[in-house]
Amino acid sequence: MLTAQWLYAMTGCLIVALGLRTALLHAVLLHRLIGVNVMGAGVFLMLIAVAYRGPGVAPDPVPHALVLTGIVVAVSATALALALARRLTGEQDNG
Amino acid sequence: MNTTALLVLDVLLVFSLLSLAAAALATRDASRSVILFMAFGLVLAVAWARLLAPDVALAEAAIGAGLSGALLLAAVREQPRRALSGDAKPVHERERTSIDVTLQLTVTLLCVAVAALLAWALAEAFDRGPQDTLAQAVSETLAASGVSNPVTAILLNFRAYDTLLELAVLLTAVLGILALGPARPGYQAAGPVFDSLVRWLVPVLILTAGYLLWVGAHAPGGAFQAGATLAAAAVVLRLAGHRTAGLPPGRTLHVVMAAGVGMFLVVGLSLLVLGRPFLGYPPAWAGGLILLIESAAMLAIAATLVLAFLGGRPQPAAGLSGEKRQC
Numbered sequence: 001m002l003t004a005q006w007l008y009a010m011t012g013c014l015i016v017a018l019g020l021r022t023a024l025l026h027a028v029l030l031h032r033l034i035g036v037n038v039m040g041a042g043v044f045l046m047l048i049a050v051a052y053r054g055p056g057v058a059p060d061p062v063p064h065a066l067v068l069t070g071i072v073v074a075v076s077a078t079a080l081a082l083a084l085a086r087r088l089t090g091e092q093d094n095g
Numbered sequence: 096m097n098t099t100a101l102l103v104l105d106v107l108l109v110f111s112l113l114s115l116a117a118a119a120l121a122t123r124d125a126s127r128s129v130i131l132f133m134a135f136g137l138v139l140a141v142a143w144a145r146l147l148a149p150d151v152a153l154a155e156a157a158i159g160a161g162l163s164g165a166l167l168l169a170a171v172r173e174q175p176r177r178a179l180s181g182d183a184k185p186v187h188e189r190e191r192t193s194i195d196v197t198l199q200l201t202v203t204l205l206c207v208a209v210a211a212l213l214a215w216a217l218a219e220a221f222d223r224g225p226q227d228t229l230a231q232a233v234s235e236t237l238a239a240s241g242v243s244n245p246v247t248a249i250l251l252n253f254r255a256y257d258t259l260l261e262l263a264v265l266l267t268a269v270l271g272i273l274a275l276g277p278a279r280p281g282y283q284a285a286g287p288v289f290d291s292l293v294r295w296l297v298p299v300l301i302l303t304a305g306y307l308l309w310v311g312a313h314a315p316g317g318a319f320q321a322g323a324t325l326a327a328a329a330v331v332l333r334l335a336g337h338r339t340a341g342l343p344p345g346r347t348l349h350v351v352m353a354a355g356v357g358m359f360l361v362v363g364l365s366l367l368v369l370g371r372p373f374l375g376y377p378p379a380w381a382g383g384l385i386l387l388i389e390s391a392a393m394l395a396i397a398a399t400l401v402l403a404f405l406g407g408r409p410q411p412a413a414g415l416s417g418e419k420r421q422c
Binding site: 003004005006007008009010011012013014015016017018019020021022024025026028030031033034035037038041042044045046048049050051052053055058059060061062064065067068069071072073074075076077078079080082083084085086087090 | 101102105106109112113116117119120125128129132135136139142143146147148150151154155158159162163166167170171173198199202203205206207209210211213214217220221225227229230233234245246248249250254257258261264265268269271272275276317319396399400403404406407
């Protein structure tokens with residue numbers, strides 16, 4: 001078992017919890033969205049830590065591919081959420 | 096580097112990550128929160144480079160920190176002190192007071208429980224030792240995949256279905272964005288200093304995108320990193336006052352948006368006609384087919400990210416401030 005793997009994986013768990021708390025509790029949409037993104041980053045960090053095999057050893061590429069996909073999906077979801085928020089504000093202003 | 100030095104680096108990185116995440120989430124000021132989030136993303140990219148995941152580190156720096164940050168900052172700019180930052184809106188005021196101490200405590204406990212559960216699951220997994228069956232399968236069949244970068248081989252060959260569907264997710268998201276309204280108002284034309292910087296930066300970014308696409312076959316890089324770099328070039332153009340951010344007009348834009356999914360389907364269906372499984376490339380052609388699909392995917396990813404940054408369809412140029420860009 002590797003110290004680095006542990007350290008980063010546990011940090012990932014904490015980051016997930018931090019992001020989740022903001023996503024659930026914050027009143028402001030933008031902050032919630034940042035919370036969801038931080039949460040996603042925590043999950044990615046856990047996956048990358050799981051893939052790590054120690055210095056000089058090739059890591060497992062499968063979680064890397066998963067995270068790469070995840071990053072792109074996360075940014076498109078964020079963009080859609082921002083577009084929805086923008087439309088929502090527009091509707092509130094008009095009505 | 097010896098193990099002690101590495102451990103010091105690890106502790107520093109982990110500490111920075113946790114404090115940046117906490118700071119980004121704790122601050123009330125929206126733009127400060129976004130900037131801290133971007134810093135968090137960059138430190139995360141460094142951590143991933145340290146964990147020997149350079150492909151992911153590149154993508155995080157370009158997309159997770161760079162473009163997400165640009166998107167969020169554009170949203171903050173548009174709604175300075177209103178709905179997004181939460182002041183002076185009766186709905187949000189009410190929400191804020193209604194979130195009482197009990198609820199906060201309950202949710203915090205729930206989050207601690209989630210973290211503990213995740214930690215327990217990870218500890219179980221680590222106790223069993225690495226399960227490298229998939230990694231072994233990848234390294235055994237890598238030679239027949241057409242590329243030598245295992246991450247690209249997984250994304251474009253072994254798990255090409257996943258990437259096809261991921262591009263479909265991107266297309267769906269961008270269609271949603273286009274359906275929700277027009278683009279944000281543009282920026283004023285750049286001054287002479289910024290303008291000359293743009294003239295240097297944009298071609299260099301386009302060149303870098305091409306390099307990343309090509310090098311992805313055997314080294315860190317690939318369609319996602321290249322697409323994000325291309326999108327960064329367009330964002331720079333937009334910030335310099337180019338209304339359309341270099342996007343092609345009308346129908347061409349639609350073709351570019353659908354290019355990734357389209358090229359995947361064309362290749363997959365052609366292989367079916369030739370009697371191969373769907374997206375089961377013949378080893379001799381695999382390298383070329385992967386490059387073909389990746390080129391189309393890069394354009395689609397770039398177009399998607401740029402449209403996401405614009406927040407909608409670019410307005411027809413009133414004073415022809417937009418300019419052409421290649422591809």
